[in-house]
Amino acid sequence: MDKVRIIEIKKSVLDDNDRVADVLRKRLKGENTFLLNMMSSPGSGKTLTVIRTINALKDEMRIGVMEADIDSDVDAVKVAETGARAIQLHTGGMCHLDAGMMEQGLNEIGTKDLDLIILENVGNLVCPAEFDTGATKSVMILSICEGHDKPLKYPLMFRVVDAMIINKIDCAQFFDFDFEKVQAYAKKLNPDLEIFPMSAKTGEGFDAWIDWLRRNVADSMK
Amino acid sequence: MHEMSIVVSFVKMAEDFAVKNNAARVVKVVLQLGEISGIEPRYLHEFYPTVIEGTMLEGSELVIETIEASVFCTNCATTYNPTKSDLKCPACESERCDVIDGRGLYIKEIGIIEPS
Numbered sequence: 001m002d003k004v005r006i007i008e009i010k011k012s013v014l015d016d017n018d019r020v021a022d023v024l025r026k027r028l029k030g031e032n033t034f035l036l037n038m039m040s041s042p043g044s045g046k047t048l049t050v051i052r053t054i055n056a057l058k059d060e061m062r063i064g065v066m067e068a069d070i071d072s073d074v075d076a077v078k079v080a081e082t083g084a085r086a087i088q089l090h091t092g093g094m095c096h097l098d099a100g101m102m103e104q105g106l107n108e109i110g111t112k113d114l115d116l117i118i119l120e121n122v123g124n125l126v127c128p129a130e131f132d133t134g135a136t137k138s139v140m141i142l143s144i145c146e147g148h149d150k151p152l153k154y155p156l157m158f159r160v161v162d163a164m165i166i167n168k169i170d171c172a173q174f175f176d177f178d179f180e181k182v183q184a185y186a187k188k189l190n191p192d193l194e195i196f197p198m199s200a201k202t203g204e205g206f207d208a209w210i211d212w213l214r215r216n217v218a219d220s221m222k
Numbered sequence: 223m224h225e226m227s228i229v230v231s232f233v234k235m236a237e238d239f240a241v242k243n244n245a246a247r248v249v250k251v252v253l254q255l256g257e258i259s260g261i262e263p264r265y266l267h268e269f270y271p272t273v274i275e276g277t278m279l280e281g282s283e284l285v286i287e288t289i290e291a292s293v294f295c296t297n298c299a300t301t302y303n304p305t306k307s308d309l310k311c312p313a314c315e316s317e318r319c320d321v322i323d324g325r326g327l328y329i330k331e332i333g334i335i336e337p338s
Contacts, residue, residue, distance in 0.1 A: 002336075003335070003336070004250070004335060006250075006332070006334075007239060007243050007331060007333075007334060008331045009235075009236075009329045009332060010329070010330060011328060012327065013228060013235065013253075013326075013328060013329060014327050017231075094226070098227060126260075155309075191318060
């Protein structure tokens with residue numbers, strides 16, 4: 001009978017992703033490019049937020065957008081109309097982007113002549129939170145139609161981000177969304193979280209978000 | 223379904239180690255999975271046979287051991303074992319905590335057969 005030899009390995013499986021992500025982060029820092037990872041559930045208003053963000057900042061910085069979806073290029077086409085460089089990444093059925101896919105995407109979009117790259121991650125509150133993409137900062141969008149209990153249900157997402165946008169406040173009168181509760185739940189998970197209630201459609205509250213992003217892009221270039 | 227990409231990565235790692243150790247094939251892979259990693263062992267088992275098809279791991283056994291979670295409260299300096307989703311400190315109820323263990327996934331060892 002064949003003899004089985006046991007080889008001790010003791011190596012982290014997830015480190016692989018974290019290591020690639022760290023290399024990406026260093027590379028972007030060296031090129032003075034800020035990568036923002038934007039996450040949320042489907043339909044929370046990511047694409048409209050991206051478009052309004054580009055329009056607010058395009059005279060100050062060179063912006064690129066990476067749209068990640070399982071299929072289609074509807075988002076990339078919409079974003080490209082702003083004049084920003086946009087590419088579409090297909091995850092081929094996968095629920096998130098990992099650092100390996102990000103590396104390919106960053107090589108494709110070309111990072112050297114961009115100041116800000118926005119990654120619009122796959123719409124999902126679960127898996128994208130678990131994979132470091134090499135982003136400089138991360139933001140999540142919660143639209144008020146989704147309910148104020150989401151931080152209780154998807155805690156990791158609220159823990160890993162630097163900022164949270166509460167979107168669609170222009171629809172507040174139609175929903176029983178409790179602004180105080182959602183902020184308390186989220187802050188409990190992440191005491192340093194910055195929170196921006198706004199409407200990507202009407203522009204209400206949008207300036208505070210843009211100020212935060214502008215300040216963070218500037219800080220990363222120091 | 224991020225378990226699929228996780229299976230692909232650890233199978234690739236196991237293959238690399240097997241090749242480095244001149245294995246003819248791999249018969250067993252032992253993983254250690256953290257309690258609060260958010261990774262479902264059931265799905266790892268489910269995807270494993272498909273991923274190893276046609277590799278030197280084909281037909282091998284997958285064993286998954288659990289690593290107990292351990293969290294340190296930075297507010298009151300207690301170390302505790304949290305429940306699955308709630309990392310809150312049981313002593314002072316603070317959420318300011320550092321996870322010491324239980325979030326990771328490791329390949330502990332592989333069993334190989336050497337060429338005869």
